[in-house]
Amino acid sequence: MRQGPAIPWFYLLPALMVMTFFIVYPMITTVYLSFTDRTGQAPVSNTCVEGQPCWGIFENYRYTLTQEMDTSSPGALWTSFWRSSFGNNIKWIVFMVTAAVALGLLIAVLADRVPYEPVAKAVIFLPMAISFVGAGIIWRFVYDYGSTQTQIGLLNAIITRLGGQPVAWIPTPGVNTFALIVVGVWIWTGFCMTILAAALKSVPDEVLEAARVDGANEWQVFSGIMVPIIMPTITVVITTMVINTLKLFDIVYVMTGGNYGTEVIATRMYREMYLNYNVGHGTAVAVVLVVVILPFVYLNIRRFLEQEADR
């Protein structure tokens, strides 16, 4: 139907207004603020001190990228990098995304073959419905470490029952990040499973049957037919999960508060901004976070454009 040129904009106006005000404007302002000092009022280059390293207007970025690093020797740099928020985020991406996608795929493939499929899937999907805060409490309790002989945390109770020494999961650096990653896997596997299961339903049964008739075993059917067909979906799940992981804040905040060497980029941004009250540092961390996310956003948008072309 024909319409006046202004009509569509009336429908779009409320949405575009709130988006401009709450996403576009703050994004631009955040970039601007990352070049200012702790108050956000003056350029950060004013804070440079003679004789100390300073990147001028990019000083906040120098701080963001190097503050956690020990540059005294290559070895120290390597070690300190893996303890920094960046190193921790890489651990999260590598281990959590791999585990969640692999487990999600495993369940999506296997659960189809048992009669209690809906129950199993609902249970695994359930953590998606509850908050990260709630999940954090659930797992803090599992990881509880008793100084007395009675362990009320399930994990340590199992370890002591098997004759081992209980472990203080949360405060022990090196162990704790992986303990938190398990929580992430617990939450996100349901998401991966659901999307992958939907993709698997689109694999034609005749193709699978034909392969089985030709003598392919189940593993060959899985790796040679199912995986290649749903590969685009697997890629989407992986990129989405990487983006989710990079933005992850609540689990770390509730379980360790970013202490004991578990800090990630998102909790660091919160600390710089709302605990140290440093506008320049906080916004610079946020910008670095976005820059890290950008390649994955690009992948997702390319996929979107391909989809649109198919419509």
Added chain:
Amino acid sequence: MNPPPTAGPKLPGFARFLRRLPLHLVIIGITLIWIIPAVGLLITSFRPSQDINTSGWWTVFTPTVSGSPAYDSYCAACHGPSGQDVPSADLTDRALVDKYPRSLQLLAMLRKPLADGTPHIPGGQYPNAQEAADLTEHLRALAGKETQAAFTLDNYVDSLMGYRGTSSYRQVCAAGNPPLDITCTAADLLNPRGMGRAFVNSLLVTLPATLLPILFAALAAYAFSWFDFRGRQLIFAILVALQVVPLQMTLVPISRLYAQLGLNGTFIGVWLFHTGFGMPYAIYLMRNFIGALPRDLFESAYLDGASHWTAFYRLAIPLALPAVAALAIFQFLWVWNDLLVALVFLGGNRPVMTYQISNMVTSIGAGWHLLTASAFLSMLLPMLVFFAFQRYFVRGMLSGAVKG
């Protein structure tokens, strides 16, 4: 050439079961690993706080019946199996047992030497915390006192009312000496430290922050689907890109602006923020649905003289109800479960449930009896929504991108 396929011999039931056993083990095993931590939380939230800290939640499945191993190894030799062999310390005497209501007092007494200077327990081998708890329980049974119930609702009452202390809300109110911020009336349900107040606040935040984006997104999605205007594709592509902007990127300028406008700590500030931030995903989801409705339907409506506005609310909205439902559930869960936005814009001013719980963990260090009950209270509504509308939830998730 492949040999012609031969129909596999029909396996008898048992052999078939054995062959599929690994499959069942994997699926059931994973399911159990997923559900057990949550079950532990649920069970713990109903246990008396004293029990929570002295025994694992799984012990509720193996209740210690009469005849306690701890009593047999530490006490029975002198006091005898019935507890009456030492006349000066008759363990069936209620007044005596009442002096040691908890394992701590009992242990302290046991560690003191007897009147003649010899250790209370010969050999100096004292019970550990778990055994001491068993002993207290057993002594109560010997003295004929009814043992403490294994389950209680006290944790939920304490959590709702914001009561924190060694006894429970019901006890201090019955005794008539509550702390200053507890009045022992229905007003306690709105005590700012409690989950009752937080529940109300969460609802007040979530409902408008769910409805507003749906309304705006439906309008915009209709425009993207059935209007022709310059820049339609471009704006929509930008919108898709905006979906992945991290929350962290927008917090600082908005909280600075809110500080100037006096919107920090107000509901309206959070509603607007969630509306703006949820908009790209909401429009994307709605457009995918409304755009997929049959074109003929709209063409004939326009031919019949329907205006765009009529077509929007008489045709598009009713037909897009599944998408509206999916979006509503998504946005509801997102806002209800959000911590970061509530932390930054509301804080302790208007505590919502996630804030209240994280505060218990990070600043107060509340006990497990409060944490477990509070966590479960905060999950109640999301789980109801989830089980009631699982279908829509999954559909919303499958329809493309995922916000964050």
